Amino acid sequence: MISLVADINESQANLLCKSCGLCCTGYLFIWAKLRPSELDPAESLGLNVFRSNPAERGFSQPCPLWQRQCMVYDSSHYPHVCRSYKCKLLKEVIAENTSLPNALTVIEQAKEMICEVESLLPDSAATNFRQRLVTELEESNRLAQADARFRSKAEALLGFYETVFGVDDLVEKADVILE
Numbered sequence: 001m002i003s004l005v006a007d008i009n010e011s012q013a014n015l016l017c018k019s020c021g022l023c024c025t026g027y028l029f030i031w032a033k034l035r036p037s038e039l040d041p042a043e044s045l046g047l048n049v050f051r052s053n054p055a056e057r058g059f060s061q062p063c064p065l066w067q068r069q070c071m072v073y074d075s076s077h078y079p080h081v082c083r084s085y086k087c088k089l090l091k092e093v094i095a096e097n098t099s100l101p102n103a104l105t106v107i108e109q110a111k112e113m114i115c116e117v118e119s120l121l122p123d124s125a126a127t128n129f130r131q132r133l134v135t136e137l138e139e140s141n142r143l144a145q146a147d148a149r150f151r152s153k154a155e156a157l158l159g160f161y162e163t164v165f166g167v168d169d170l171v172e173k174a175d176v177i178l179e
């Protein structure tokens with residue numbers, strides 16, 4: 001019985017993650033941490049690995065391996081951070097504190113908020129939404145005449161990230177233990 005509930009929750013978790021993808025596509029995070037031993041294997045998978053600073057070794061997002069779902073989740077080189085990371089909303093679904101339909105509605109709400117903020121961002125060569133958001137907020141803080149509409153929507157989105165997804169950092173690191 002317990003395993004049946006676990007299976008149901010697992011399939012709901014898969015559905016939720018496939019409908020979302022925000023933690024793989026650069027909307028929540030700028031980069032994700034890798035263990036030292038994962039750097040070469042992750043590169044061989046096709047991840048954009050960087051390693052010059054020992055304190056910041058990982059791969060940048062958006063991840064090229066996200067194509068409406070992760071293309072390498074069954075690889076032996078699948079990064080630990082990807083296997084272990086669970087956002088707060090996913091944990092709520094697994095714990096049955098919220099239903100899958102409710103969680104899917106929340107994700108749609110997040111995507112609508114992101115679209116609104118994205119439409120207010122200036123053109124940029126950067127492909128990472130979170131990076132563009134940080135840069136623009138810093139610029140907006142520096143300028144005397146900040147764009148109030150952008151600021152309020154950007155801050156609302158960051159608040160949503162924190163309360164709903166439990167994300168208050170720019171890095172996806174889960175419980176990576178550096179070897």
Ligand code: SF4
Nearest residue numbers: 024063065066070082
């Ligand atoms: S490897 Fe897969 S789970 Fe990890 S960031 Fe890329 S698409 Fe997401």
